[in-house]
Amino acid sequence: MKETVGITALVPPELIYACGKRPMDVNNVVPESSLSPGSKLCAWTAIWRDMILNGGLDIDSLVVVAGGDCHNALVDGQKVELSGMPTHYFFYPFDRDTDYLRSQLDKLSKFLGGIKDERMFSLIRDLKSKGRALDELRVNDRVRASDVFSALISFSDLAGDPDAFEKTLDSVPETDVEYSSRVALIGVPPIYPDFHETAESFGLHVVYDELPYEFLRLYGSDLNSLARSYSDYSFAGPIKNRVELIKDELQRRRVDGVIHYTQFACHHTLEDEIFREHLDYPILTVQGDLPRPSPEQLKLRLEAFAEMLEVKP
Amino acid sequence: MNIGLDVGSTTAKVVHMEDGEVIFSKVVPSQRWIELIDDEQGEKNIVSTGYFRKKVPHFAAITEITTASLGARYHDPDVQVIVDIGGQDTKVIDLRNNTFVINDKCSAGTGAFLELAAHYFDIPVGSLGELHSQATKGAQINNTCGVFAISEMISQLVGGFSMEEVIYGLHQAFALRIAQMVPPADTVMLIGGTVQNTGIVDAVNNMLDSKIEVPGAPQLVNALGAALYMERLNDSR
The missing domain is CATH 3.30.420.40 (ATPase, nucleotide binding domain)
Incomplete structure (x- = not known):
């Protein structure tokens, strides 16, 4: 049985598999959790922290993305480390410095025991290519956004088993999607497990999921190419680069409006004003806290936004 | 006849419109919204809004965001x-x-x-x-x-x-x-x-x-917007 490495945000899964271990994105279990952590800012980090501390997640070590993305994870990751979990801290460069990221990947590789199977790089590159094809099907209204999202969000760890995950990708059903408006979902992923289904129930077809698209967009065949690609990780770098990337995708995917999901106590919430100033689309900002089925407040906002886009009062 | 019915958390309001003009309006406490419904009218000409929009008879139910937009523009385009x-x-x-x-x-x-x-x-x-x-x-x-x-x-x-x-x-x-x-x-x-x-x-x-x-009857703007939306629907039928 391969050792399982928990990851708290995007860590190149290619490298973890190439080092002979299996990644587990500890965020992926959060939306289905019923925990209400006593000590928390962001529920995402607080819940995976408590799940690890309580033995509810079967991992052998933890890689904390502590620089360039989630700052709360730096503290919650240390709480996990102090409990005895082998823990490594991974830092993205803000200035896209490829050499710096290469050094970070070297340290990570050493923590993981070194590269043992280089074939995993090309295998996962091919899977990401398949994921991008699925994403295009969604853009062309051939697959439901909720099906695509649940597949794409798992590209951070390929569900711990690339072979089984490929079968999951192959099984996403094609259908003619009917909708009233095309929307993009930017920001961190919603903590509500039924968010996409709820949006669909109001006629909103989510044609762009910002963060999962980053999982597909970045890849490499060795440490140098990984460093070049992942130094472009938009959530870790200057927001002006992220805004440009989003603008390109909004235009390419012909969206009518943008939903900005924000998480309570997450620093990304502060970016809302920047998006509103620089993205020339109707924008709906919603905020979540604890993982629960979509609350009525969210449904009202999605319904009203759908009306705004369709009825154009 | 185009009817807008706004059943909110505190009060229920109704507006009747004909030929683009308000011909009747009434406000009652939310619990008594039933008093605003005329059995003979049925629900075929009602657009509802407000918290209870999906709980009251309606041909279409829309949110207050849309009705407020329509109603406010009626007063000031x-x-x-x-x-x-x-x-x-x-x-x-x-x-x-x-x-x-x-x-x-x-x-x-x-x-x-x-x-x-x-x-x-x-x-x-x-x-x-x-x-x-x-x-x-x-x-x-x-x-x-x-x-x-x-x-x-x-x-x-x-x-x-x-x-x-x-x-x-x-x-x-x-x-x-x-x-x-x-x-x-x-x-x-x-x-x-x-x-x-x-x-x-x-x-x-x-x-x-x-x-x-501040429009003349600020509490009726959403019901008015709902009636205007009913008018749109009737025009497109």
Whole structure:
């Protein structure tokens, strides 16, 4: 049985598999959790922290993305480390410095025991290519956004088993999607497990999921190419680069409006004003806290936004 | 006949329109919304809105964001921003870019906040505007939380401020909360039953640089918007 490495945000899964271990994105279990952590800012980090501390997640070590993305994870990751979990801290460069990221990947590789199977790089590159094809099907209204999202969000760890995950990708059903408006979902992923289904129930077809698209967009065949690609990780770098990337995708995917999901106590919430100033689309900002089925407040906002886009009062 | 039925958290309103003109309107407490329905009319000409929009008879049910937009534009086609102060939430709609924000997590800035204050003073909520106009200065009230604002009110009464001055300060705190949600605009229309409180209108007017508009029957704007939407649907049938 391969050792399982928990990851708290995007860590190149290619490298973890190439080092002979299996990644587990500890965020992926959060939306289905019923925990209400006593000590928390962001529920995402607080819940995976408590799940690890309580033995509810079967991992052998933890890689904390502590620089360039989630700052709360730096503290919650240390709480996990102090409990005895082998823990490594991974830092993205803000200035896209490829050499710096290469050094970070070297340290990570050493923590993981070194590269043992280089074939995993090309295998996962091919899977990401398949994921991008699925994403295009969604853009062309051939697959439901909720099906695509649940597949794409798992590209951070390929569900711990690339072979089984490929079968999951192959099984996403094609259908003619009917909708009233095309929307993009930017920001961190919603903590509500039924968010996409709820949006669909109001006629909103989510044609762009910002963060999962980053999982597909970045890849490499060795440490140098990984460093070049992942130094472009938009959530870790200057927001002006992220805004440009989003603008390109909004235009390419012909969206009518943008939903900005924000998480309570997450620093990304502060970016809302920047998006509103620089993205020339109707924008709906919603905020979540604890993982629960979509609350009525969210449904009202999605319904009203759908009306705004369709009825154009 | 085009009927707009707005059943909100506190009151239910109905507007009947014919040939683009309002021919009938009525307001009752929410629990008595059934009085607004005429059995002979059926639901085929009703567009409903408000919290209970899906619980009452309707041909179509739409949110208050859409009805407020339609109803406000009926009064002023060039209005830029709408502030709908409801019993349980406040909605700010920017018609220039089809965006809106809803405050429904905090009572400060909603009708519930004023109900709480009126209950404390044991006075009708409808008298707050008149008492506001009798004050020449206001007591400082924080705008952070409706519940804690009551304890602040008590402190200011203990400190020597009159009830009128405390109510004036309360309206200032209320208006500040609202103003934080409103983008810069030339024209802002205030709607919703709470806007019948002239103290609120005065305080918001002092807080914002925009031209403040209050339509004749601010509590009926959403029902009016629903009737206008019914008119659209009938025109396209």
